[in-house]
Amino acid sequence: xxxxxxxxxxxxxxxxxxxxxxxxxxxxxxxxxRSLKEKIAAQGFLGATLPAEKGGSGLDxxxxxxxxxxxxxxxxxxxxxxxLTNLYLKIHPDANGKQDILSGKIDVTVDLSPYYLRSxxxxxxxxxxxxxxxxxxxxxxxxxxxxxxxGSSIYAVGSGMHAVNKNHLGLRGMDLSDVDFDSSTYEKxxxxxxxxxxxxxxxxxxxxIFLGVADGTMAKAADYSKVRTAFDHPxxxxxxxxxxxxxxxxxxxxxxxxxxxxxxxxxKALSKIKAKEIALLATRSSLQIHGGYGYIHDFGIEKxxxxxxxxxxxxxxxxxxxxxxxxxxIGERGGII
Amino acid sequence: xxxxxxxxxREFRKKVEDFARREFTEEEATKYDLxxxxxxxxxxxxLKEGVxxxxxxxxxxxxxxxxxxxxxxxxxxxxxxxxxxxVIALFGNDDQKKKYLGRVFSGQAKMGxxxxxxxxxxxxxNIKTTAVKEGDHYVLNGSKMFxxxxxxxxxxVLLARTSVEKKKHQGMSVFIVERNFExxxxxxxxxxxxxxxxxxxxxxxxxxxxxxxxxxxEPGRGFYYIMTFFDISRAYVAxxxxxxxxxxxxxxxxxxxxxxxxxxxxxRVQFTIADMATRIEAAKLLTYEAASFIFNFNPNPAVxxxxxxxxxxxxxxxxxxxxxxxxxDGLSSSIERSFRDAKIMEIWEGTSEIEKLVIARMxxxxxxx
Ligand SMILES: Cc1cc2nc3c(=O)[nH]c(=O)nc-3n(C[C@H](O)[C@H](O)[C@H](O)COP(=O)(O)OP(=O)(O)OC[C@H]3O[C@@H](n4cnc5c(N)ncnc54)[C@H](O)[C@@H]3O)c2cc1C
Numbered sequence: 259x260x261x262x263x264x265x266x267x268x269x270x271x272x273x274x275x276x277x278x279x280x281x282x283x284x285x286x287x288x289x290x291x292r293s294l295k296e297k298i299a300a301q302g303f304l305g306a307t308l309p310a311e312k313g314g315s316g317l318d319x320x321x322x323x324x325x326x327x328x329x330x331x332x333x334x335x336x337x338x339x340x341x342l343t344n345l346y347l348k349i350h351p352d353a354n355g356k357q358d359i360l361s362g363k364i365d366v367t368v369d370l371s372p373y374y375l376r377s378x379x380x381x382x383x384x385x386x387x388x389x390x391x392x393x394x395x396x397x398x399x400x401x402x403x404x405x406x407x408x409g410s411s412i413y414a415v416g417s418g419m420h421a422v423n424k425n426h427l428g429l430r431g432m433d434l435s436d437v438d439f440d441s442s443t444y445e446k447x448x449x450x451x452x453x454x455x456x457x458x459x460x461x462x463x464x465x466x467i468f469l470g471v472a473d474g475t476m477a478k479a480a481d482y483s484k485v486r487t488a489f490d491h492p493x494x495x496x497x498x499x500x501x502x503x504x505x506x507x508x509x510x511x512x513x514x515x516x517x518x519x520x521x522x523x524x525x526k527a528l529s530k531i532k533a534k535e536i537a538l539l540a541t542r543s544s545l546q547i548h549g550g551y552g553y554i555h556d557f558g559i560e561k562x563x564x565x566x567x568x569x570x571x572x573x574x575x576x577x578x579x580x581x582x583x584x585x586x587x588i589g590e591r592g593g594i595i
Numbered sequence: 596x597x598x599x600x601x602x603x604x605r606e607f608r609k610k611v612e613d614f615a616r617r618e619f620t621e622e623e624a625t626k627y628d629l630x631x632x633x634x635x636x637x638x639x640x641x642l643k644e645g646v647x648x649x650x651x652x653x654x655x656x657x658x659x660x661x662x663x664x665x666x667x668x669x670x671x672x673x674x675x676x677x678x679x680x681x682v683i684a685l686f687g688n689d690d691q692k693k694k695y696l697g698r699v700f701s702g703q704a705k706m707g708x709x710x711x712x713x714x715x716x717x718x719x720x721n722i723k724t725t726a727v728k729e730g731d732h733y734v735l736n737g738s739k740m741f742x743x744x745x746x747x748x749x750x751x752v753l754l755a756r757t758s759v760e761k762k763k764h765q766g767m768s769v770f771i772v773e774r775n776f777e778x779x780x781x782x783x784x785x786x787x788x789x790x791x792x793x794x795x796x797x798x799x800x801x802x803x804x805x806x807x808x809x810x811x812x813e814p815g816r817g818f819y820y821i822m823t824f825f826d827i828s829r830a831y832v833a834x835x836x837x838x839x840x841x842x843x844x845x846x847x848x849x850x851x852x853x854x855x856x857x858x859x860x861x862x863r864v865q866f867t868i869a870d871m872a873t874r875i876e877a878a879k880l881l882t883y884e885a886a887s888f889i890f891n892f893n894p895n896p897a898v899x900x901x902x903x904x905x906x907x908x909x910x911x912x913x914x915x916x917x918x919x920x921x922x923x924d925g926l927s928s929s930i931e932r933s934f935r936d937a938k939i940m941e942i943w944e945g946t947s948e949i950e951k952l953v954i955a956r957m958x959x960x961x962x963x964x
Binding site: 554567594595 | 785943
């Protein structure tokens with residue numbers, strides 16, 4: 259079994275470095291190209307955990323986390339796109355046009371805005387055969403179908419959406435849109451609780467994305483420290499730079515070991531909080547080690563700095579995780595004042 | 596000891612803030628950020644209104660802080676037409692001052708400072724651009740990287756190697772190089788993370804003939820001139836960082852206050868605000884202390900580097916913490932832009948690592964055993 263994961267990791271890594279890395283800078287400007295989406299689909303990364311009879315790849319959670327982590331190393335946007343597509347399919351495994359989703363021909367997304375850090379998203383209204391309302395900051399809001407909640411149920415909406423893309427901090431491979439909903443083409447998918455539960459169960463996956471961001475950018479910093487010299491020595495020889503690379507690496511390895519070696523919500527909650535922290539730290543270190551080059555698009559480093567912060571806002575509300583940890587560590591609820 | 600600006604300074608600061616509030620609207624700041632465009636027209640209005648007062652260094656410091664509080668990209672754009680002037684003011688001759696600085700201060704020309712090269716910015720003594728004397732002029736060859744105003748300035752104060760000496764930092768000289776000298780080329784760099792209203796370019800020099808009268812000061816003293824300049828300019832960068840941090844804190848608190856008084860926030864959030872504010876206050880004291888040494892003609896490079904490194908770290912810290920406590924509200928506000936702007940503070944005019952090396956080297960201690 260161990261070996262299978264290693265094989266999968268190598269396969270994804272190879273795909274990622276060949277297909278994603280090559281276009282990773284262009285993705286920041288022009289979005290994820292359709293051709294790449296179709297290649298990702300052909301690899302079976304969409305519907306990763308769906309059983310084969312539902313058209314999926316039948317991977318377990320660990321396998322899916324490997325996909326997210328390895329793709330995030332090259333492009334956090336791509337990893338997040340895979341995450342959103344999979345989340346959609348997990349919640350709505352019998353979606354209309356599933357074949358087009360699974361083959362990467364069309365985009366779908368899940369409106370996560372009610373769960374962002376300090377979100378005040380208002381529920382949509384469902385009445386008289388129509389779903390209507392406004393949602394701000396929907397990731398990939400221009401997708402063909404969006405799963406949204408009205409506060410008690412969730413719906414897959416397939417038309418009547420008007421999305422206005424905004425300039426945004428991170429994950430620029432997808433739009434971040436304010437979406438106006440006024441649609442009669444929608445389908446009830448389940449209860450709001452279903453989406454919440456699915457999101458809560460995603461802590462391991464979210465940790466894997468953060469981990470990939472941290473590892474991806476630090477690997478580039480380590481490489482750069484070998485080839486860039488200052489004061490006649492490669493950067494790697496300077497103790498402060500060396501220590502930063504080692505400190506990040508130590509944390510990344512420990513979190514990865516713990517994340518993949520444990521199951522259950524407690525372990526995942528700890529991993530998510532810790533992986534977010536290392537992603538924020540590593541992206542700053544890496545940019546700094548790259549000096550002026552770290553600050554400009556061409557070098558493909560600044561995007562990690564933006565993406566880690568944006569992800570921390572999208573997935574930054576740790577109240578659920580803190581609740582779980584509190585129960586284990588204190589035996590009851592704490593940390594509320 | 597007095598920790599307050601005097602009344603004239605406070606009045607001046609108010610004038611600058613009024614200008615920034617009026618000119619650096621969210622709409623304008625977003626436009627220049629998105630389009631990576633230098634706000635030429637706004638600079639003209641600033642000069643016309645006398646918001647910039649180069650006769651008084653405290654006023655420059657105060658203006659820098661105040662402008663960057665509203666928007667770093669536009670704020671720094673207001674300040675950079677004069678970037679590097681101190682090199683000529685301190686080490687240039689009267690003709691150079693008259694010919695070049697006169698035009699800059701009257702707003703007829705813009706200048707820049709070109710030190711960094713593709714091969715390195717921290718290790719200034721290792722630059723590769725050469726200047727060879729031929730009769731009444733020098734011939735310059737090489738390239739410069741990440742030069743602010745590189746695509747728009749009329750002339751540059753530029754560091755080049757004039758001779759090879761035993762010690763690397765010897766044999767370097769400073770020249771005034773005009774854009775219209777033959778063989779000068781600039782190439783705008785697109786896609787900066789932040790301060791996108793400012794102009795940044797790569798410069799190439801191919802057999803550029805520079806008249807010998809454009810040599811600043813003595814040949815071979817260039818490294819020393821540039822380091823002296825940095826010991827001054829770093830106090831201004833500290834003020835940039837300070838302004839950015841102050842602006843972010845204000846905006847973050849105002850976002851949170853829409854939900855009620857700050858005391859109604861979880862203590863976690865209150866503590867974060869307290870930390871942000873404390874660091875800003877400490878950065879301000881260091882910045883003003885460094886400036887006060889410099890403006891009293893008694894510069895203290897260790898304190899200047901402390902101010903620059905600490906204020907830069909504070910700007911970055913505040914930008915990240917603000918995002919954490921304001922969440923999606925912050926991400927959808929101008930804090931997003933400031934978050935991207937803040938990071939440059941730890942890089943330009945001496946990275947934080949270089950500042951720490953300066954502090955360790957220049958620190959003076961007593962004889963306590
Ligand atoms: C937007 C922008 C505008 C700029 N404007 C100008 C300008 O107008 N004029 C100009 O001349 N330059 C300008 N610069 C260049 C800037 O000053 C340099 O980027 C900076 O000095 C760092 O140089 P570098 O990028 O070559 O990094 P490097 O010198 O290659 O350094 C890379 C990393 O190694 C670290 N490092 C280096 N030596 C050591 C050591 N001994 N110990 C520990 N760590 C070390 C550095 O701190 C950094 O983290 C600008 C840069 C940017 C991004």
